[in-house]
Amino acid sequence: MGIDSARVSTRAGAPIRVARTKQQAGALDVLMALTVADMRVRYGRGTRRLLKWLLDPFALVGVYLLLDTIVLNVSGEAPGLSLACAVVPFQLIMSTVINAMMAVTTRRTIILNMAFKRVLLPVSSVLTESAAFIASLTILALMMIIYQIAPTPAIAWLPLVLVVNVFFALGFAYPASLFGLWFRDLRNIGISFVRTLFFLAAGLVPLAQIHGRAHDWLRLNPLTGLFEAYRSVLLFGHAPAFWELAYPVGCACVLLILFVPLYNHEQRQFAKVVE
Amino acid sequence: MSLIQAEGLGVRFLFDRQRNVVPPTLARLRRRGSENWGLHDVSFTIQSGDGVALLGPSGSGKTTLLRTIAGVLEPDAGRIEIEGRLASLLSIDAGLLPVLTGRENAQLLGVLAGLSRRQTAAALDGIKARSGLDSHFERPVSSFSQGMRARLGFSVADSVDPQILLLDEVHEALDHEFRDVVEQRAQTILNNGGIVVAAGHDHPMLERLCNRAFLLVDGSLEDDGEFAEVQRAYLCA
Numbered sequence: 435m436g437i438d439s440a441r442v443s444t445r446a447g448a449p450i451r452v453a454r455t456k457q458q459a460g461a462l463d464v465l466m467a468l469t470v471a472d473m474r475v476r477y478g479r480g481t482r483r484l485l486k487w488l489l490d491p492f493a494l495v496g497v498y499l500l501l502d503t504i505v506l507n508v509s510g511e512a513p514g515l516s517l518a519c520a521v522v523p524f525q526l527i528m529s530t531v532i533n534a535m536m537a538v539t540t541r542r543t544i545i546l547n548m549a550f551k552r553v554l555l556p557v558s559s560v561l562t563e564s565a566a567f568i569a570s571l572t573i574l575a576l577m578m579i580i581y582q583i584a585p586t587p588a589i590a591w592l593p594l595v596l597v598v599n600v601f602f603a604l605g606f607a608y609p610a611s612l613f614g615l616w617f618r619d620l621r622n623i624g625i626s627f628v629r630t631l632f633f634l635a636a637g638l639v640p641l642a643q644i645h646g647r648a649h650d651w652l653r654l655n656p657l658t659g660l661f662e663a664y665r666s667v668l669l670f671g672h673a674p675a676f677w678e679l680a681y682p683v684g685c686a687c688v689l690l691i692l693f694v695p696l697y698n699h700e701q702r703q704f705a706k707v708v709e
Numbered sequence: 710m711s712l713i714q715a716e717g718l719g720v721r722f723l724f725d726r727q728r729n730v731v732p733p734t735l736a737r738l739r740r741r742g743s744e745n746w747g748l749h750d751v752s753f754t755i756q757s758g759d760g761v762a763l764l765g766p767s768g769s770g771k772t773t774l775l776r777t778i779a780g781v782l783e784p785d786a787g788r789i790e791i792e793g794r795l796a797s798l799l800s801i802d803a804g805l806l807p808v809l810t811g812r813e814n815a816q817l818l819g820v821l822a823g824l825s826r827r828q829t830a831a832a833l834d835g836i837k838a839r840s841g842l843d844s845h846f847e848r849p850v851s852s853f854s855q856g857m858r859a860r861l862g863f864s865v866a867d868s869v870d871p872q873i874l875l876l877d878e879v880h881e882a883l884d885h886e887f888r889d890v891v892e893q894r895a896q897t898i899l900n901n902g903g904i905v906v907a908a909g910h911d912h913p914m915l916e917r918l919c920n921r922a923f924l925l926v927d928g929s930l931e932d933d934g935e936f937a938e939v940q941r942a943y944l945c946a
Binding site: 459460463464466467468470471474475479541543544545546547548549550616696699700702703705706707709 | 722730731732733734735776779780781782783797798799800802803804805806808809810813816817818820821822823824825826829862
């Protein structure tokens with residue numbers, strides 16, 4: 435058994451030393467255990483689990499989609515698919531943020547009872563929501579069938595676009611976790627802020643239909659790049675532009691560089707705060 | 710060989726003006742409230758074979774000390790060194806998630822306690838048998854009594870074959886039958902050169918398990934000695 439040591443400093447500069455026998459399971463095991471438990475809480479157990487998994491995205495996204503295509507009557511090429519290319523990836527971001535905001539407090543009993551790699555909690559939120567997200571891809575397929583849009587070779591880019599989507603959600607997960615813990619009373623405001631980002635991106639209509647300064651402003655929102663990447667691959671049938679993938683990845687990297695060290699520092703205090 | 714050694718150990722709690730605990734980063738952003746040292750300048754060494762009872766009034770720092778030893782809380786001052794596989798039962802909920810069944814909770818907590826997923830899967834039958842929950846093991850924990858939760862929590866903790874066992878009053882929620890199981894297990898750990906640290910108000914049980922006691926008052930270690938001697942000092946204070 436090895437000794438796992440950490441040395442940190444107080445503000446006053448006095449050294450603190452914690453040394454303990456290594457006793458933690460591998461990160462992958464912890465991550466899988468947290469995610470599987472989270473999925474069970476979400477979807478229950480038994481045969482209805484698969485049905486709930488498949489229908490949940492339609493409940494979350496489908497109604498919103500019908501409202502925008504039928505009630506708002508958005509025009510353009512395959513408006514339902516265009517909208518789905520924004521709503522589906524955004525749903526992953528949104529649900530990750532909501533999950534991550536609750537990730538620490540819902541595991542209060544575990545945090546107060548045992549030491550484990552708490553830095554993995556936001557990653558677990560992303561994995562749980564990604565599993566739900568996979569089911570929501572059926573909406574994209576359904577829209578392609580409805581609008582009779584056949585897949586092109588550009589669909590080979592889809593896995594990369596999905597990876598960028600998940601990575602972008604991961605970027606949001608760490609700040610969302612800290613925000614949800616620090617400002618519990620303001621969680622709904624945090625959720626509204628993220629929802630606002632959808633409307634400040636090329637979500638309801640593709641970027642190509644927006645002109646002038648609004649076009650330039652919307653490109654500053656990394657969600658625009660993400661939505662356009664889906665449209666490029668599924669709707670327009672060509673490879674996504676470099677910026678459509680690189681910009682969301684860059685933004686996620688900035689968020690991770692800023693917030694993972696902060697989260698790692700703060701997780702030492704979780705048991706005090708959730709008490 | 711097991712060891713717990715602390716030197717100048719301190720754990721600080723920061724409060725905002727509404728007396729909510731806030732993390733240091735937030736305390737820096739908000740107007741400063743107050744602070745309280747849950748543990749202050751605590752030093753001790755616990756050697757192999759020691760059973761240590763933590764005595765003291767409510768709010769004296771017993772739970773904070775156990776959580777610091779368990780790694781749930783990290784110290785804000787001083788140093789702590791722990792050698793040996795550790796298992797803890799620090800709350801009646803035992804880290805259990807009410808929506809999950811006993812088996813599903815055991816699958817999660819086994820991994821968080823330090824076993825791999827494969828080891829946890831292999832240990833499930835043993836956990837079920839040790840807990841004595843029988844068919845309840847397959848039911849949601851929300852339907853469990855406090856005693857049943859403590860049984861499951863202890864059985865999972867025990868599955869890592871601990872050399873150091875931490876108990877925080879939880880054993881007091883157990884029925885007599887399972888109390889005997891916990892006592893026997895704790896005794897085995899001690900006989901094998903392990904360490905047991907237990908807090909609670911059931912002094913006869915603590916006396917059976919512990920040859921030594923700490924008296925904590927307002928986060929400070931006021932007395933460290935033989936159980937009977939420290940208990941007398943506590944009861945007379």
